Amino acid sequence: MAHSKPLLIQWLRTQIDSGTYPGVHWTNQQETEFCIPWKHALRQDASDTDILIFKAWAKVSGNGRIQGDASVWKRNFRSALRAKKFKMIADNKNDTANPHKVFRWPDSTSVDSAGLLSQHEPDLYESPPLHEIHVVPFLEDLYCAEESNPKEDILQRCLQEMNIGPETETQFRISVYYRGEKVSEQLVDNEAGFRLVYRPQMTEPMMDKESGLSLVSLPSPTTIRDQTQAKLTQCILDKLGEGLDLGVSGDIIYGQRRGEIKAFWSFSQFDQSGQKQEISKLQRQPLYQFRDFIQGILDFIGGKACGPCSLFLCLGEKWPDPDNRPWNKKLIMVEVVITSLEILKNLAVEGGASSLQSVELQLSLEEMVIG
Structure with missing residues (x-):
């Protein structure tokens, strides 16, 4: 029997609380903001510990089929955060001593005193990676575009799906x-x-x-x-x-x-x-x-x-x-x-x-x- 894919919000909170991943931690007492190491693979001090959180999500989400490709793991993890409306509030990936990013928990999701989600997370998984079928739904919209779905709107959706903007990720x-x-x-x-x-x-x-x-x-x-x-x-x-x-x-x-x-x-x-x-x-x-x-x-x-x-x-x-x-x-x-x-x-x-x-x-x- 196939295992179901975990929900990102619940999974990620558990990982941050565990202290398993170096550099992954809460940055405020309310536990609504957290830090993720974001070190480029070409840096001389890059190591396997820098990508543990990305690799872990690739494994549990089923998006780790390209074995050993850390850039794909990182991109998929970031796409998952974006799909769940996590907001990046600090981009320090070019910091010499401590390259990292800080994200804020989605506004629509809060945590009660027991540490449980007080609002049910929608049963929607993160978008599949771009190299697989990441943009297929948008391409279908393009081929079937009607007057009720203007091409300009589809253009904007494609730009958002590809994360076109200040943090465009490509090779x-x-x-x-x-x-x-x-x-x-x-x-x-x-x-x-x-x-x-x-x-x-x-x-x-x-x-x-x-x-x-x-x-x-x-x-x-x-x-x-x-x-x-x-x-x-x-x-x-x-x-x-x-x-x-x-x-x-x-x-x-x-x-x-x-x-x-x-x-x-x-x-x-x-x-x-x-x-x-x-x-x-x-x-x-x-x-x-x-x-x-x-x-x-x-x-x-x-x-x-x-x-x-x-x-x-x-x-x-x-x-x-x-x-x-x-x-x-x-x-x-x-x-x-x-x-x-x-x-x-x-x-x-x-x-x-x-x-x-x-x-x-x-x-x-x-x-x-x-x-």
Whole structure:
């Protein structure tokens, strides 16, 4: 006989009272506010004890099927809190000595003197994780939207469901190409974003404590056989200086270069518009809004093309190329996939596949998922 899933509010109170999890404790005498350690996995002092509460909820709720993936456990736990109307009142995840968040108990739920819930918790479980069926009900609304359910309302619901806002949580899959040859691929688990740098001695991403961004080093061009190409690539890398930022601020993905070398961007490696888009050095430059992507999903439901979930960066050379030279002729190209958008896009494509009548449209959608 299958075990029923526990109710989060009752379960969480028991865990906090138990004192089992380091750093998980009440922060006021009324026991309406509590602290949860929120340490990024890339920190040098990160340990298994930092994720015990997330892992425990993954185990009892049945959302721990991806074994060992702490970022998924944390995201699911946070989604569960949000679904039950817990309110975050302090975000100190970037605190050097004690990274943590403080949450307030839902207003509609109180505790009597016996420590029991005085109001019955609704028999609703937290939303399943995004990588499984987190947004399927919202996609169904999109496909069945009627006048009584305006698309703007659905847009807002999707933004809320994906937690688009000041605490947007996503990952970035970064693929680096030297003249069309992939030389590295890394997955950055940092909702704040990352900074591309050139530090050959750095073998994996590191956290920059000042900016909160993950430092990702481009690889040395030692594997390039063509000496002229290798020399030109090395020249660009040496001038990268303090690097190139790609970060998240609210619902906006921004870019800003910090070194001497210029950088350009586009939504596609097949961009032949010839209209170069340079990333500013003076200030953060908005590149993409999550809202625009959700609107693209709505347009897709209406029969239009689905929007991009990737950004393409070109270092040291104009892009898109004014002479329409292909992307694989560029010395350094970097593809950045925003994984939360990729997941939603794939779900939208899969959800709409049965209703698509045109084989050509299906093929074009598959091509766009790649490009």
